[in-house]
Amino acid sequence: MAITFAWIAVVVILVTSVGLLLVRDWRLIIILLAVQYLAMLVLILQHWPLGMATVKVVAGWMSAAILGMTRSGLPAQKFDDESIWPRGRLFRLFAAGIVGLMVSAATPGVSTIMADAGFAVTSGSLLLIGMGLLHLGITVSLLRVTIGLMTVLAGFEILYSAVEGSVLVAALLAIINLGLALAGSYLLIASNSSEDVEPEVESL
C-alpha cells in the first residue's frame, strides 16, 4: 500500500515539476510548489516517522506562503513577462523529457548507492533535483530561481532522509528552506525598488 502511494507521489512530482517549468501565472506556480511538498511528504514517510516528516511539509508550505505573499504585494507588470530563455513551452517540455529519461536511467544505480532507498523514493528525488537544475538553467527570474533552488533541495531532502534520521539535520534543513524563501523574497522586493528611495542612515 505504502509503495503504491509512493508511486502516486512520484507521478504528482512529475506533474508539478513539469508544471512549474511551463506555467507563467505566479499563483499557479505557488500552488504547484505546495502540492510538490505534499508529494515530498509521502516519499519521506517511507523512511521517517510522521512527526518528523511533517516538519518538511510545514516548512515547505511556509516557504511557499512567504514567496506567494511577497509576490502578491508586487506590481504585476514587472513580472508578467517572465524572462525565461528559451521561451518556447515545447522546448521546455523536451528538456523535461530528457531529464525524465536521465532519471529513469540513473534511478537503479543511485538507489543502490543510497542504502537501497527504493525506486520510488529515488526516482521522485532525482526528478526534483533534475527539474530544479533545469529550472535554474533556463531562468533569471528571481521567483523562479528561488523555486528552482527549493525544488533541488526538496529532491535532495527526500534522498537524504533515506540515510539520515537526525533531528538536528531535519531542523537545520527546515531553517534553510525558510531562509531560502526569505532570501528570495528579499531579492524580489529589492528587484522591484529603485535606488533613489533609499533612506539616509544616521551617521554620527
Place this chain on the structure above:
Amino acid sequence: MNAPTIWIVVPIFFGVLLLFINSQRALSILGGVFAAVLALIAQFVPLEEALRVGTFSFKIDSSLNVLGRVLVILPAEGSLLALIYGATALWFFGAEASKTATRLVPIGLMITGLMVASLAVEPFLYAALFIEMAILLAVPLLTSIYSPPGRGIIRFLIYQTLAMPFILVTGWLLAGVEASPGDLALAAQSTSMLGLGFAFLLAVFPLYNWVPMLFEETSPYIAGYLLWILPTITIIFGAGFLDRYSWLRSSSQLIDALRIAGLLMIVTGGLFAGFQRHLGRIMAYGVIAETGFSLLALSLDPQVGIPILFLLIPARALGQALWSFALTIIQDNVETLRFRATRGLLRITPFAGAAMIMATLSTGAFPLLAGFPARLALWEGLSRVSLSASLWMGIGIIGLLTSAFRSLAVVSMAEEYITWERRENLTQVSMLGLGMIGLVILGLFPQTVQYFLSELPTMFERLGR
C-alpha cells in the same frame, strides 16, 4: 558556561540585537570591541581548566548538546578562534569609515558565529548546513532592499546553495568507503561528489564567475569580508575531511586534483587580474588567487602544507581588509572603479591609493610584504614536488604583480597642473596607515604571528602531527 555558547550562540544573539541600532559609529565600536573581546578570551582563557578569579571559580566546557548532536570547540582551536574573531574585529572597526556598519556588523557577527559553528559541529559533515545558513544571511548583507540585486548575487546564492547537498551526501558516502575500502567505484563516486561540493563552495575554476560580478555590484568592503570568511573557514573544513579519512589523505589523485585546482585558480586569477580595467574586478581575481594558494598548500605534504595554510590566514585577512577598505574609499570619490574614472586618483585619495597598491603587491608575493613569507614557503615546498607546478605558480604571481603595477600607473597618471586635494578623513587615514604598517610588519617579521599559529596544526589529529 561552555565554549560553543560563548563563541557561537552569544555572537549570533548579539548580532540580532545590533540590528536595532542605526548609528554607524556605535555599531562599529560595539561590534569591533565585542569581537576583539571574544578573540582575547579565545587566546588567553584555557578551555576545560578550572580558573579562579578571587573567590569566584569557573570552567569553560568545550561542548554543547543540541538536539542529540554536539558542538565541540577543542582547546587546540583557541588560537584559530582568536584569529577569526580578531580579524572580524578588524573588519568591524573599519566598517564605520567605509559606511557599511549598519549591515556588516550585525549580519557579519551572525555569519561569523555560524561559520564557527560549522567548525564545531559533530559529526563534522553537518558543517555544510551551517555554511549554507551563513550564505543565506549573506544575501541581505550583499544587497540593500532599496536597490535591485545584480546577477552576481543571484549566482552566488545558486552556486553556494548547490554545494550543500553534495557535501552532505559525500559525508555519508565516505563513511561507506571507510567501512569497505575495497569498493573503488564508491570511493571514486564519493571523491567526485566531494570535489564538486568544494568546487562550488570555494568558487574553484571555472565556477568563480560570480566573484568579479559581486565586486562590481556591491560594496567592496562587504564583498571582501564575505570572500575572506567563507573560503578561509571552508578550507579548514575541507582540511578536516583529509584529516579524518586516511584513504583521502593517501589518494594521489586527490592531491593532484587539489594541486591542479589551486594552480588553475592562481594562474587564471593572476592572468585575468593582469588584464582587468576595473579596480574591483582586480581585487576579485586577487581573492580567487588567494584561495588558490590555500588549495595549493593543502596539496603539499601536511608537515609542510598545514603550517603554510595557517600562515596564509593572517596575511589574507589583513591584506584583503586593507584592499577592500581602500577600494571603498576610492569608490566614494570617483564615478566608477573603472580605469578611465580612476586616473590620477592618488591626488585625491593618496592613502587609499597607496594602501590598494600595497595590498595588491602583498597578494602578488611582493618581497617584504605580508603575503611574501607564506608564498615563498609555498613556492619552495611546491618546487620540491614539481618544478613545472612552481613555474605555473610563478606565472600567476607575475599576473598579480602586473595588475598591481598597472593599477599604480593608472592611479598616479594625473593631468599636469592638478593640485593635491586629499579627501580622506582622519579616521580613514589612520586606519589605512595602520593597515599598511601591519602589512610591512607581517612581511618583515612573520614570526610575530607564530605566537598564534604555532599550536594551530594540532587541531588536526593526523594532519598536524
